[in-house]
Amino acid sequence: MQRTSHKIQVSNISEFKTQLLQWAQQFKTAVWLDSNNYQQKYSNFDAVLAVDAFSKIETNYTNAFQQLKDYQSTNNDYLFGYLGYDLKNDVEKLTSSNFDNLHFADLFFFQPKKIFFINQNTVEIKYLTEFKSEIETDLKEIKSVKSQKSKKEAPIKIKLRIHKDAYYQKLDSILNHIHRGDIYEANFCQEFYSENSTINPIETYQNLNTISKPPFATFLKLNDKFLLSASPERYLKKDGDSVICQPIKGTEKRASSKKEDLKLIAELEQNPKERAENIMIVDLVRNDLSRFAIKGTVKVNELCKVYTFEQVHQLISTVSCKVKKDTHPVDILKNTFPMGSMTGAPKISAMKIIEELEETKRGLYSGAVGYFTPKGDFDFNVIIRSILYNASKKYVSYSVGGAITAQSIPEKEYEECLLKAKAMKYVLLNTN
Template sequence: MRTHKSLLLKDSPHFKEQLLLWSQQFDDVVWLDSNNYQQLNAQYDAVLAVDAMTSIQSDYQDAFDKLKEYQTLTQDWIFGYLSYDLKNDVEHLKSENFDGLQFPEIYFFQPKKIFLLKGNRLTMHYMRMVDDEFDDDLSQIKSQHVNGVHEPNDVKIHLRIHKDEYFNKINEMLVHIHRGDIYEANFCQEFYAENTVINPIETYNKLNAISKPPFATFFKLSDKYLLSASPERYIKKAGNTIISQPIKGTAKRSENIEEDEALKEALRNDQKERSENIMIVDLVRNDLSKTALKGSVVVKELCEIYTFDQVHQMISTVESKVDEDINPVEILKSTFPMGSMTGAPKISAMKIIEALEETKRGLYSGSVGYFTPNGDFDFNVVIRSILFNESKKYVSYSVGGAITAKSDPLKEYEECLVKAKAMREVLEN
């Protein structure tokens, strides 16, 4: 049983910084921050889970069955991630590309301590609390000194796929599209640095300050870190309602207000971007229908434009209703990996992606999130993210784009650079 305590904070933004700093003493940390972004159905402004009481870690084999068993057994808050390569558990697929990061393919833990922030209200949920533990922790958190000075990173980024090779691979993908093997596929490329050390918390704070996205994540598993400025929700369950919000379509921002509005309108009316988005919406509708009550799948928003600090994004919202008896892990399994990171038809796209990409995706284009004790959940899409293996001194970020029959290899390459801009700025100053 958990004990909880609730209180009002005088300075929420400062407390959030102190809380994240305090969390670094633990080996297991999940920090999720909506950055007060109001448009995307966030139940909490920020969530912190630390210190595993129990955990589950596995390769892809029977991963969803193991997660289902763990979630059913705990009937508690559990936090963790699904790597992209769990596709091999869902379908007869394989992942044989280079992996410099070496993250487990699935990891979830039952935290001893959870902090939920909404407005100025902080609620703390503790497992097996000892006397005065709430007050002692609060005192420690409030004594954290947030240093506004950031040390520059000294990172030299390399490309796993060089420009000419990228063009060749996109043209190969276009051959598949024109032949009718697929309509669309998300092709990703890795940028990396070896023999490199970064300060994870500083790097995350810089990345988050640039982007202020609604699904920001700081994740730590011992020596492995995810520092994410994700703007995208994969899937959420609230009661018997399922919400998925795929992103397809990106435009850069301008500091000139009129030019920025013109870029936004151009994205809204871009037929290539709209067709990309609608194809993925169809795929998401199909995925949700596998667990939905008959006739309950609806498109709430189609090709809406959402504005973030770095980019404008085209986002659709698809909802369904499910039977209250369905296991929540079954909903994840039947929709994973998310359509926005694969393509259509999904299985063919994943096979072609595997053949053309050079890097095992791992946690990139997977998902981080949590289950509540009553079986609700919320999971993001791991994009716009820096991954770091401290022991291997390996830093990586990947970016991708949807390739369709209308794709121009040069424009796709330029869109990748727009998406990579924040990570590159943070790592290379």
């Protein structure tokens, strides 16, 4: 499919972004990705909006990667969508039988009729050519959008799927597996949820984004289902023959003073338990990349570097490799999915154990949202620090997790979960 490109300059880009996202709500399918101008090496644009599906693929995990491969190969266009965590069952002989009240498909991608790429004050509009006549009308509509506050919804009551005592028991079980040598590390997650609840997705997302300002923010709308994400983590990016992965492992709270914040950064950099978490996953990522990388090209560009966000400090490592030109982009994703930072090591054993101990099907949580380009490049985030909402079922959910290693202390792991959940909880209790 051919696309028509049209560029405009916008004087107030912040206002335009707000109007653009509000305008997008009329469509059944919309994906908004925003870097919040976070300083990072590997960014292609500041934000992008893709709306209105011309074609799509939506499926459960059975043979999902092959279906995606066929879809991407046939279209060779911009494709936006997500990979749900339970695609693990397509990659390995695994199952998912935990409770699910969100009901996202395991995989969804669409070819948008209309795309807006934002770089500083430049907006590049790429419409499928047969819809190019709508560009001017759409721009007038977008610029005339007025911000509007919705009516207040009933207060939300947030419940825990796993209560504290049960959480401690489950962590003891994971530690027993580690001491027996079954695994070295497992990422164990728990769900917080609200039933019979109505939220305003756009306002909730905007408030979450305002207090978090993450580099991989996402607003995703699929009919009655929404993802409102403040993710700080990149899963995988392909740019030409280069592939990079940036796992996060290691967390420290922010302090109120600059001096105390610097002290916490220094402590996180040297913390043996947090570094061990990160290094184990780096080894796993190196192993995953070596499945398709050109021999001798897998390298660690950054090891356990502290990145600071609005809510927390994180240890992030960057691992890269080179690939042959004929390596299919979907094969790269399949060989690394699910991401090591959300599973553990060894990966398959860890996935079996966390499936047994977790109470909720992860679904879109700890999956990835992103896009393919017409050249077969891609960029995907990790779905963490996110609110998931099924409007038809009036069900709101957010999950948090942490890496459990031999040095883990259950009380401290629980505190870390609450720290990661803080922004989502605050926004849900104060927006609606």
